[in-house]
Each structure stands twice: as structure tokens, then as C-alpha cells.
Amino acid sequence: MTPDMLALDPTLESIDIPRDEEGPVFEEPWQAQAFALTVKLNEAGQFTWSEWAEIFGAEIATATSKGEGCGNNAYYLCWLAALEKIVSHKNLLTVEQLAGRKEEWRYASEHTEHGQPIELK
Template sequence: MTEMNQALENMPIPHDEEGPVFDEPWQAQAFALTVKLNEAGHFSWPEWADIFGAEIATATKEGRGCGNEDYFLCWLAALEKIVAEKEILSTDQLLTRKEEWRHANEHTEHGEPIKLGAGH
């Protein structure tokens, strides 16, 4: 078993009797986006597991990666890496989208869903 796979097994996805548990909406969105990109054939689960496992291994070595937020920060970092590696979005497109999300988040009332502008 590789170090990455061991790290994944040591940090299984947070869940309860009903399934995955997300502390924040962005965690569920990152999870769902990853599943959708996989279903669309952009990457295989083994490819995802390698990149995600590497993120968790790095976080573990750095003393991070033991709670829901840390887990999903690793998830998000892996998602950004695989999107770049598979050229699903260019670096500029990814930076633009992140800025759009940051702007929308800053201009959304607490408790309301974050919505990107028309056409996004």
C-alpha cells in the first residue's frame, strides 16, 4: 500500500449513519463537483485518489488534516490540481472563477445561497 493510500485510509470521509457530513456548503459543493467531473469522464477515481492522497499525506506531514475543514481543504486543493493537470480549465480561467466566487461570497447575505452572475 502506498503512503498516499495509507493516508486516505487514515482519514476517511467524514460521515454519519446517513452518509457524508459537511460542515459548510462549500464542502458539499467541492465533493459534488468532483463526482460530476469524474462522471463526465474528466478523470478516473484512481487518478483522483493519487492526487487527493498526496494532499492528505502532505497535510499530515505538516500537522494538518485531522478535521472536517482540513479534510475538505485537502479535497479542494486536489480538485484544483486535477482540474489544472487535466486542463479542464486554464490557470487563468481557474483564477477568474475563484475571484468570481470570492466576489459573490462577499456580496451574499449570510444564510443565502451563493450565486455567480449570469452565464456562470
């Protein structure tokens, strides 16, 4: 993306730059897990960081154009969406596998007693 393209984006005019002190790196465990999965797959040679940056950058651009927030949560939602895309593009997992597994986890989480670890049966 060139500076010229960015200069045309009016949605950014009204948003303040968020500030933070040197707080926690991740706000929720899922953010850390999505981050770690991506770095490990990159280190294992499943994709280059340039390939990742292109897909991740596109997710961020889409979210930005929709005026979605710019905090850590929005950032990692883009990260997660990009990770799902790249594992599918690289034929590591299919969209169907991910969707099916998600329903298994949902079922398991709904049918586990409070206080018990949630496991797939």
C-alpha cells in the same frame, strides 16, 4: 503508501483518533459542492477514480506531514486543493481562469448589499 512508510511518521503518534456519531455528512455547503463537482466530473469520464485518489492522497500526505488537523474541514481543504489540481492537469480549466474568476467573485461579494444574492456582473 505502504504500512512501513506510515510507521515512520512520528507526527501521528500524539494525535488521537477523532470520534463522531452519525452526524451531518457535510459541515458546510462548500464541502458538499466540492465533493459533488468531483464525483460528477469522474462520472462524466474526465478522470478515473484512481487518478483522483493519487492526487487527493498526495494532498492528504502533505497536510499530514505538516501536522495539520484531521477533522472534516482539513479533509475537505485537501479535497478542494486536489480538485483544483486535477481540473488543471486534465486541461479542463487553467490556473489563470480559476484565479481570475475568484477575484470576480470576491469583488461581487464585497459589492453586494446584505441580503441580496451575490452574482457576477
